[in-house]
Amino acid sequence: MKRRTFTRLAALALAAGVAGTPAMAQEVLKVGAVAPKTGPLAGGAAVSYWPNVKLWISDVNGRGGLKVGGKTYKLEAIEYDDQTNPGETIKAVQRLVDQDKAKIVLPPYSTGLNLAAAPIYARYGLPMITSTATTDKADALSAQFPNVFITLGGAKPVVQGVVDTMVKLRDRGDIGKKLAMVNVADAFGIELMNEAKPAFKKAGFDLVYETSYPLGTQDLSPVMKAAKAAAPDAFIAWSYPPDTFALTEQAIVEDLKVGAFFTAVATAFPAYAGRFRTGVEGVLGIGGVNADGEAFKAYAKRHEEVTGAKPDYWASAMVYSSFQVLEKSIEAVGSFDNAAIIKHIKANSFDTVIGPIKFDEHNNNPSFWTVGQWQGGVFKGVASTGRAGAVDVKKKAAWK
Amino acid sequence: MSALSSRDWGNLALCAIALAIAACLPWTAGAYGLSIGVTIAMYTVLATSWALFSGPTHYISLASAAFFGVGTYVTGIGIQYLPYWTLLPIAGVSGAVMAALVGLATLRLSGVYFVIFTLGLAEFVRQIITWSQNISGTKGIYVLTSIGEMHIYWQLLGLAALVWLLGWLIGRSRLGFALRIIGDDEAVARHSGIDTARAKILLFMVPGAVAAITGAMLAPRYVYIEPSLAFSPMLSFQVVIMALLGGTGRLWGPLVGVIPFTFLWEAISVSFPNQTTLLLGVCFLVIVYLLPKGFVGLIDLAARRMRSAEGYV
Numbered sequence: 079m080k081r082r083t084f085t086r087l088a089a090l091a092l093a094a095g096v097a098g099t100p101a102m103a104q105e106v107l108k109v110g111a112v113a114p115k116t117g118p119l120a121g122g123a124a125v126s127y128w129p130n131v132k133l134w135i136s137d138v139n140g141r142g143g144l145k146v147g148g149k150t151y152k153l154e155a156i157e158y159d160d161q162t163n164p165g166e167t168i169k170a171v172q173r174l175v176d177q178d179k180a181k182i183v184l185p186p187y188s189t190g191l192n193l194a195a196a197p198i199y200a201r202y203g204l205p206m207i208t209s210t211a212t213t214d215k216a217d218a219l220s221a222q223f224p225n226v227f228i229t230l231g232g233a234k235p236v237v238q239g240v241v242d243t244m245v246k247l248r249d250r251g252d253i254g255k256k257l258a259m260v261n262v263a264d265a266f267g268i269e270l271m272n273e274a275k276p277a278f279k280k281a282g283f284d285l286v287y288e289t290s291y292p293l294g295t296q297d298l299s300p301v302m303k304a305a306k307a308a309a310p311d312a313f314i315a316w317s318y319p320p321d322t323f324a325l326t327e328q329a330i331v332e333d334l335k336v337g338a339f340f341t342a343v344a345t346a347f348p349a350y351a352g353r354f355r356t357g358v359e360g361v362l363g364i365g366g367v368n369a370d371g372e373a374f375k376a377y378a379k380r381h382e383e384v385t386g387a388k389p390d391y392w393a394s395a396m397v398y399s400s401f402q403v404l405e406k407s408i409e410a411v412g413s414f415d416n417a418a419i420i421k422h423i424k425a426n427s428f429d430t431v432i433g434p435i436k437f438d439e440h441n442n443n444p445s446f447w448t449v450g451q452w453q454g455g456v457f458k459g460v461a462s463t464g465r466a467g468a469v470d471v472k473k474k475a476a477w478k
Numbered sequence: 479m480s481a482l483s484s485r486d487w488g489n490l491a492l493c494a495i496a497l498a499i500a501a502c503l504p505w506t507a508g509a510y511g512l513s514i515g516v517t518i519a520m521y522t523v524l525a526t527s528w529a530l531f532s533g534p535t536h537y538i539s540l541a542s543a544a545f546f547g548v549g550t551y552v553t554g555i556g557i558q559y560l561p562y563w564t565l566l567p568i569a570g571v572s573g574a575v576m577a578a579l580v581g582l583a584t585l586r587l588s589g590v591y592f593v594i595f596t597l598g599l600a601e602f603v604r605q606i607i608t609w610s611q612n613i614s615g616t617k618g619i620y621v622l623t624s625i626g627e628m629h630i631y632w633q634l635l636g637l638a639a640l641v642w643l644l645g646w647l648i649g650r651s652r653l654g655f656a657l658r659i660i661g662d663d664e665a666v667a668r669h670s671g672i673d674t675a676r677a678k679i680l681l682f683m684v685p686g687a688v689a690a691i692t693g694a695m696l697a698p699r700y701v702y703i704e705p706s707l708a709f710s711p712m713l714s715f716q717v718v719i720m721a722l723l724g725g726t727g728r729l730w731g732p733l734v735g736v737i738p739f740t741f742l743w744e745a746i747s748v749s750f751p752n753q754t755t756l757l758l759g760v761c762f763l764v765i766v767y768l769l770p771k772g773f774v775g776l777i778d779l780a781a782r783r784m785r786s787a788e789g790y791v
Binding site: 157159163170 | 511514611620700706
């Protein structure tokens with residue numbers, strides 16, 4: 079080796095060493111995340127889940143790192159794609175704990191994948207604060223898996239929120255009692271429809287049109303034409319992302335004149351407003367947030383700065399909040415003793431971007447948003463099970 | 479059926495020892511190793527039973543996911559009313575009956591028509607289940623049991639042993655002989671007096687029953703069952719590609735495909751979590767172009783070369 083080259087290399091090594099010193103003082107903590115990057119649920123995870131992993135890690139590192147028992151750790155994400163396949167989710171969680179030695183494993187995405195992974199989290203004793211699972215069986219689940227927490231609620235409270243909202247509109251004279259209701263013939267859509275039919279009957283509504291359509295139906299114009307022919311006062315669709323968009327599109331094409339228009343999953347996505355622009359004014363949907371609250375505003379701003387995308391107005395903030403609960407519990411306990419962390423989560427109330435979260439005896443978060451409405455370009459919560467900041471529901475204006 | 483030679487007995491003993499060693503995995507490997515073991519055992523069972531039918535007949539079946547899904551639903555629905563052990567035979571019988579019905583309807587077809595039908599079958603069954611859910615108003619099914627990974631692994635090993643035994647017996651029977659003739663030339667088989675449709679249907683019931691039992695065994699692992707997870711079409715494709723990678727000419731062929739493929743798949747998921755599907759596609763192409771007869775073909779070729787080099791051939 080030439081002497082000059084050697085000197086240069088030595089200088090370079092020294093420089094690298096000096097530059098590296100401050101980082102060396104902090105230990106790196108691996109944080110595991112498993113969710114779909116491919117498969118049917120990849121689209122939803124790309125909106126509600128993955129950006130929050132990035133944001134949370136950036137936020138924690140931005141304030142210096144995670145402080146655990148006198149040490150400060152820089153967080154580093156290990157991301158795995160489970161291909162929307164429960165077998166892969168299970169394997170990836172085991173890989174994270176056994177091979178990668180991740181101290182923190184974030185919950186997976188969607189109801190099915192969360193529940194499939196619950197036994198593995200339980201076996202490792204990992205706290206699992208789910209943020210994208212909806213279930214009415216929180217009591218049975220927490221009995222079997224005491225480490226599992228539910229934050230996003232279930233079908234029953236969502237339906238109750240929609241019924242209450244419609245009753246309010248009817249009592250104000252904004253809509254009559256004729257109701258058209260459709261659902262996508264798949265998991266969540268079926269469950270919601272099944273809850274909603276008796277609930278609306280009990281509330282004194284007449285179901286003038288009802289139908290279901292298979293998941294993945296491309297052409298929903300027959301559904302909307304038939305709904306319009308029944309001349310309803312309100313339209314409700316227990317829908318999934320693709321059909322939420324397709325039904326709204328058809329409602330605009332057919333110029334469906336109703337005083338209330340409700341579509342379910344994905345109505346709260348920023349892409350929904352991006353697609354229909356001013357047409358979304360007054361559209362009701364599942365979810366909602368305290369959009370005028372400072373906590374959410376600050377969160378939405380950081381979300382856009384760090385990830386380059388807007389958060390959705392339903393699950394996004396809940397996903398981030400569940401990470402916050404975990405973060406605060408680990409710091410409060412001051413170690414990675416999972417049993418103590420779980421105990422702490424059960425016993426305390428946490429201040430998060432969605433508001434305070436306090437779990438009940440079934441590890442269930444009893445207060446969550448159920449219905450939101452697009453008002454002035456923002457999807458604001460209008461009904462919840464005990465969240466502050468709900469705005470008054472408005473009558474749906476004309477589409478254009 | 480001829481009497482067993484001493485070599486057959488030796489092979490049987492070797493297989494028993496290998497299985498006994500494999501059964502020790504839960505104690506020797508960690509949880510991660512065990513979950514890879516479950517994956518390997520599951521695909522070994524599926525690919526071997528698939529090759530029992532598709533190997534000799536050359537009918538490519540994409541129906542594994544359909545039978546698998548039916549099996550998971552047998553456990554999902556049945557676990558509330560019946561003890562777990564009765565569900566496995568029920569799943570097996572449902573899978574076999576379904577395969578027989580499908581066979582009656584389609585095995586007179588050949589080539590691409592059969593492939594398309596089997597691919598559609600999984601979607602068809604899935605839609606029926608979704609429709610009945612829509613009518614009855616029940617959503618996904620919860621399977622909350624105390625059955626752990628290691629129990630599932632042992633059950634799968636036992637099932638694999640059964641499949642190998644069955645395959646070995648079929649290979650020695652009149653049915654196996656008839657199927658080899660059908661695979662070579664169906665017209666000749668018919669002219670020789672073989673009831674080709676009957677033979678094919680009988681054999682198609684084997685992968686049907688086995689895939690359904692596999693699904694029933696894995697349901698407790700999934701905890702929550704819904705149609706889109708139980709009837710994932712990816713499963714059918716993976717079974718086919720693993721069996722082809724190993725080679726369908728030998729009973730142990732699929733196994734030598736499943737093991738490297740599982741580790742390859744693992745390596746891709748770990749190193750390139752954002753490009754899994756892309757790299758999987760590349761692997762498919764490489765396998766089809768470079769290893770058309772699978773590892774079995776490669777091993778046979780090497781053995782032939784060695785013999786000719788030594789002057790035996």
